[in-house]
Amino acid sequence: MAKPNYSFEKRQKELAKKKKKEEKKQRKLEKQQSPNEGNENPAPQEG
Numbered sequence: 001m002a003k004p005n006y007s008f009e010k011r012q013k014e015l016a017k018k019k020k021k022e023e024k025k026q027r028k029l030e031k032q033q034s035p036n037e038g039n040e041n042p043a044p045q046e047g
Helices: 006-040 042-046
Strands: none
16 A cells, blocks of 8 residues: 655645635735725716
């Protein structure tokens, strides 16, 4: 029986974690920018 390659599993887990962190960072940046743009546009339209 072959022994499991734990270092490979660890690497995959770390990559998944890193990817998720990057996606979260991107979403946070988009969320930060979107409300600013959204709030600027309606005000002149109402006025």
